[in-house]
Amino acid sequence: MEDNQDHFNVLRKINNKPKSTQRELANELGFSVGKINYCLSSLKQKGLVKIESFRKNPNKINYFYVLTPKGITSKAKLTINFMRLKMREYEELKKETKGSNVARSKNKK
Numbered sequence: 001m002e003d004n005q006d007h008f009n010v011l012r013k014i015n016n017k018p019k020s021t022q023r024e025l026a027n028e029l030g031f032s033v034g035k036i037n038y039c040l041s042s043l044k045q046k047g048l049v050k051i052e053s054f055r056k057n058p059n060k061i062n063y064f065y066v067l068t069p070k071g072i073t074s075k076a077k078l079t080i081n082f083m084r085l086k087m088r089e090y091e092e093l094k095k096e097t098k099g100s101n102v103a104r105s106k107n108k109k
Helices: 002-016 022-029 033-045 069-108
Strands: 049-053 063-067
Touching: 002 022, 002 033, 002 063, 002 069, 022 033, 033 049, 063 069
Parallel strands: none
Antiparallel strands: 049 063
8 A cells, every 4th residue: 555655646746746856756755766766667667657858968867757648547546545545534533533522421421
């Protein structure tokens, strides 16, 4: 699940700022540069991200990241799963607080 969450976060960042450097992505996500490199490589291997040269630069350090159609679909699915998880957590918390409120009101009487 953690890999999915990491990939979801990377896909969101890339979607919002495709010209971010790996260092910028790592800083914004709280990842090491090695971890962001691993995530990007994994996303590229899965066909979710395309990595293109920003400029035809001999240093090859300027890249931008583009979500592929498959990446956009995957991001949408991950978003839905994330929202379902958060809704379940919300419902569980709501039940817990309702139960603790009932217990408190019984103790007051």
